[in-house]
Amino acid sequence: MGAQLKVVVVGAGLSGLVAATELADAGVDVTVLDKGRSVGGRLATRRLADARLDHGAQFFTVRSPAFRRRVDDWVDRGLVAVWNHGFDADDGHPRYVGTAGMNSLAKDLAASAERAGATIMTSTLAFGLRPSPGDSPQHRWEVVIDDGSTLPTDAVIFTCPLAQTFALLADVGVWKSGDEATDAAHDAIVARLGIDLDQTLFRTQYDRTIALLATVDGPTAIPEPGGVQDGDDVFSFIGDNQAKGISSSPAVTFHANAEWSEAHWDDDADTTLAALEAAARPWLGDAQIIERQLKTWRFATPRTVWPDPCWTTADGTVVVAGDAFAGPRVEGAHNSGLAAAHSLLA
Template sequence: MTGVAKHLAKGLDVRTSTLVFSINKNEGDWTVTTDDGIQYQADRVILTAPLPQSFSLLFGAGIEMPAELRRIDYDRTLGLLVTLDSNEHRIGTPGGVQFPDDVFSFIGDNAAKGISTAPALTFHANPVWSLEHFDLPLEEIHAQLLAAATPYFGNAQVITSQPKKWRFAIPQSSWPDATWVEPSGTLALAGDVFAGPRVEGAALSGLAAARALT
């Protein structure tokens, strides 16, 4: 999924692995401060973080988010990425399966999707299982996910496995508009909570935010 973003970002000054500590509204622009103390001046700001994180930044700037928007919660997701020694696993064409059992909501064949040159599977636990197990030690989560995933390995052997945790994975409801714009018209919120919990929803929301701030 990062391929499209990387293509669109060619020629742009993109800062990654950077934590935004605060945003502040000035007369005519914004100051964005990162956790290393560097400040950036911006005419326009688009926030695409999960709503609880965006709310924290807005609250610190004295900006009120609509209560209905602020109350939208997210399902948690526990995941497992497994690399295998062959493609002799049990995930067939077209390379993905949804809700195959009581643990997983999705299993994807990364090689079939074209995002891995090596045999690899991605497992997403369903929201109920993820919530019940989210606060367990990571080692225990890893062991339980691996045990639940084993029947899908078929004749393939595991080379590596890595657990993943997403606290804000899937919005439990959606905002009716594709974006939310702060009254000054210079800051907008975007993401899959606005246009549906899908990749295309997040993209459409981003486009709507950009148009709103033009």
């Protein structure tokens, strides 16, 4: 495919930004859409007063040559640094973090994509996909925006959580799990678009995560190196952002585990905050909370992972990618975005 190829990428998380950068570098006309106010997805960082806290992905490791090349570039430019080599013992795999927070890596990718000619549109909700009208359309598809406007395109890469992708393709507003809803969504996509998505993709379930972000007035009781995985019955991860090297003042991220998050998902915010603060108390030592925020991730972690790095229609014009492919981690999301771009460039 030549330089006139037009591609729309839905989702400006890591997968979408990697795909957009790769395509733009190859001369493709790329537009990235994201409903959020800024890029990053799970590469999310929040400022509270003078503190900086990662509240999505906390760190990443490197196992593949493709991701190693990306990380080496980030290291050379001072964008990432090693936090530790294991939370309980040295396992030989460095845990990397963004030196200015994980979201800074998404911003770097977005800047690179834009320099190569990509257009990135945040606060823009992709509402649906439909075939281009007419007997001989110039482009294969139209992506419908929630304001009713459309973007003509030759191919589309979806990198948002799978349930959101299916709802968009099926034009059903919100996709709900369950056999009947799954079959209905599948049939709607086949009827409307001629796309026969694998049923296994439809049935992918995600764990939820509720996060407590807290700034504190002094050192905490979190042990070296400042991170704890599965530390108790409530928290799947606890991260001291100052020990991590991204915050100038003490600030802690608490991720509730999947079971706790599911059980408390429908609680009101004040009740949830009170419960999380009580659970966090043993990890804070003598430190007192100054400021707190609650964050929720509806589609935090896919429970099953598709073995291939992406899924592509037979004609190669619709690609589904993201962290449900090739591993639900930062590296998997990166490599899935790379594979999605290469599937269109082949």
